[in-house]
Amino acid sequence: MEKDGKQTTTLHILKRLLSYLLAYPLYLFFTILLLIMFLTIEVLLPQISGNAINVISDMVKFHNSNPSVLMKLIMLYLVLTILHTALRVCRGILHTKMIQSALMDIRYALYNAVQRLSFTFHDNRSSGELISRVTRDIGMVGELYGTALVFVMEMVFYVIGSIIIMLTINYKLTLFALLPAVPTVLILLKSSGKMRLLWRSVRDKYSELSTVIQENIAGIRIVKVFGKEETEITKFNEKSNSFVKHVIKVIDYWSAKIPLTEFVFGLSVPIALGYGGFLIIHKQLNIGDITKFVLYLTGVGMRIGRLGRIINITNNAVSSGEKILEILDKKPIITSKKNAVKFPSGKVQINFNEVNFFYTSKKSVLNNISLAIEPGIPIAIVGPTSAGKTTLVNLIPKFYNVNSGQITINGINVDDIELNSLRKSVSIVFQESFLFSDTVSENISFGVKNTNQKDIEFYAQIAQAHEFITMFEDGYDTIIGERGVTLSGGQRQRIALARAIIMKPAILILDNATASVDSETERHIFAALEKEVFKNITSIVITHKLSLITNFPQIFVMDSGIIVDKGSHDDLLRRCEVYKKMYDIESGEEN
Numbered sequence: 001m002e003k004d005g006k007q008t009t010t011l012h013i014l015k016r017l018l019s020y021l022l023a024y025p026l027y028l029f030f031t032i033l034l035l036i037m038f039l040t041i042e043v044l045l046p047q048i049s050g051n052a053i054n055v056i057s058d059m060v061k062f063h064n065s066n067p068s069v070l071m072k073l074i075m076l077y078l079v080l081t082i083l084h085t086a087l088r089v090c091r092g093i094l095h096t097k098m099i100q101s102a103l104m105d106i107r108y109a110l111y112n113a114v115q116r117l118s119f120t121f122h123d124n125r126s127s128g129e130l131i132s133r134v135t136r137d138i139g140m141v142g143e144l145y146g147t148a149l150v151f152v153m154e155m156v157f158y159v160i161g162s163i164i165i166m167l168t169i170n171y172k173l174t175l176f177a178l179l180p181a182v183p184t185v186l187i188l189l190k191s192s193g194k195m196r197l198l199w200r201s202v203r204d205k206y207s208e209l210s211t212v213i214q215e216n217i218a219g220i221r222i223v224k225v226f227g228k229e230e231t232e233i234t235k236f237n238e239k240s241n242s243f244v245k246h247v248i249k250v251i252d253y254w255s256a257k258i259p260l261t262e263f264v265f266g267l268s269v270p271i272a273l274g275y276g277g278f279l280i281i282h283k284q285l286n287i288g289d290i291t292k293f294v295l296y297l298t299g300v301g302m303r304i305g306r307l308g309r310i311i312n313i314t315n316n317a318v319s320s321g322e323k324i325l326e327i328l329d330k331k332p333i334i335t336s337k338k339n340a341v342k343f344p345s346g347k348v349q350i351n352f353n354e355v356n357f358f359y360t361s362k363k364s365v366l367n368n369i370s371l372a373i374e375p376g377i378p379i380a381i382v383g384p385t386s387a388g389k390t391t392l393v394n395l396i397p398k399f400y401n402v403n404s405g406q407i408t409i410n411g412i413n414v415d416d417i418e419l420n421s422l423r424k425s426v427s428i429v430f431q432e433s434f435l436f437s438d439t440v441s442e443n444i445s446f447g448v449k450n451t452n453q454k455d456i457e458f459y460a461q462i463a464q465a466h467e468f469i470t471m472f473e474d475g476y477d478t479i480i481g482e483r484g485v486t487l488s489g490g491q492r493q494r495i496a497l498a499r500a501i502i503m504k505p506a507i508l509i510l511d512n513a514t515a516s517v518d519s520e521t522e523r524h525i526f527a528a529l530e531k532e533v534f535k536n537i538t539s540i541v542i543t544h545k546l547s548l549i550t551n552f553p554q555i556f557v558m559d560s561g562i563i564v565d566k567g568s569h570d571d572l573l574r575r576c577e578v579y580k581k582m583y584d585i586e587s588g589e590e591n
Helices: 010-023 025-062 068-116 119-123 127-169 171-177 181-218 220-225 229-266 268-281 287-328 389-394 419-424 440-444 453-462 466-470 489-501 519-532 569-575 577-590
Strands: 350-358 364-373 379-382 404-409 426-429 507-511 538-542 554-559 562-567
Touching: 010 025, 010 068, 010 127, 010 287, 025 068, 025 127, 025 287, 068 127, 068 287, 127 171, 127 181, 127 287, 171 268, 171 287, 181 229, 181 287, 229 268, 229 287, 268 287, 364 389, 364 404, 364 562, 379 389, 389 507, 389 538, 419 426, 426 489, 440 453, 440 489, 453 466, 453 489, 453 519, 466 489, 489 507, 489 519, 554 569, 554 577, 562 569, 562 577, 569 577
Parallel strands: 379 538, 379 554, 426 507, 507 538
Antiparallel strands: 350 364, 350 404, 554 562
């Protein structure tokens, strides 16, 4: 299992997520500065409005017809409004650049983590779940950066500034008017813990839904071949309904709180008008001051009302951030040692010395495996399904760690070889050949740098792919489509083989690499491999087609995780029941 990071609290998650903004100090500084200037103007505008009303009131009261003071206040209001708008635009531009830069960093870190984590991690994660992490969950963090963070700063600065001014107007009126704010905040804060749990369940259901969609799209041909469209639609509907139910559960819970908080805090305005009216009647307050007070109170109410949305967005982001950080904090169990050496140059010999291996279930997959594979002499590994053949070769490039025993290359334990150097020296062609949505040339040259067209075509000829590639209208520049869907299974395998051998690896592993290729083409492929490739490197061939390996000097027979016999084709036919049974079945099928 990958090593998990320590369990995180909400505060720790928020601190980690917000730390990505610190990588852009200039953007952050000027965004905050512009926001403070923006809010300062917002705090000043009610003052100007109240003062203007006081001037009008005095003009009416004292029959003063000199409007100069009023006009100055109006002009000041207009100038500040224009400046207010300009600050909003400038802040929005800087804020957006900062957010997108930080999200890009998270996205890169997450993608990098997915790339470096070992097979054990990917064995237990669906692609739909990982896609959800990189897309939707990062989007939720973006909401935290883009909305919640601004709302929090607005609320802190504006509310504190407004309350200070309200206290200077009349502290008793302020205390009375803000009494409903206390239960409002307590209700919202009490709901936040429950909301985080609810949003986490929504994230989980969305991941399940994403997995169903991804698997269905990737396997649409299989779905159609077996006529399972209705079954898949039903499965999708079940996951979709489950997701919607969890979303509705969150909305129902939150919707019950919002009207209550709005009602409670809404009592502050009538309290202010009632007590303020009393003060005006008793000459302790003027109309302009009560106007300022109500405007500030309305602004404070709007910011406190946003607290619900802030909590909602924050809980969303924390749930998503927790899942993102869970991946970022995982440590790959397979890494290079500090003093690791480079992969040995020249031809190499592989030795398995009493190797045992099991997956997480603790059920043994390989038992006491010992064998030697010499360079220049291709060996074959055969056996029934689930005998452990693929697992055996997956240990050579350290896709998994052995549980006991050791694997050596030229006497060097693979654990002591630099991981990147090791894997660049091993080429594997799996039975299921994955190709990228790119040109044929780019797919073949995927593992090498600065290759040329001549080499690409040479190795395509060895893989018996050149002929069908040149029949395409665009030849080697043909875009083959996602996962190589525009090609047949045999064509995909041949391009994958060319991709493996163009790397000129020290070790070549063919794991049923030509299972989808017709028998005649397959014979041509192996003849070309023996002539151009096998003699120069260490080669391992896993196959169920024994007719391909009858001339191999060394064939290892596996069954139930152990090597039951080894030898030439003729020797194994005489003494190995497992091999003879496989050969008889193949011969019967051919006849």
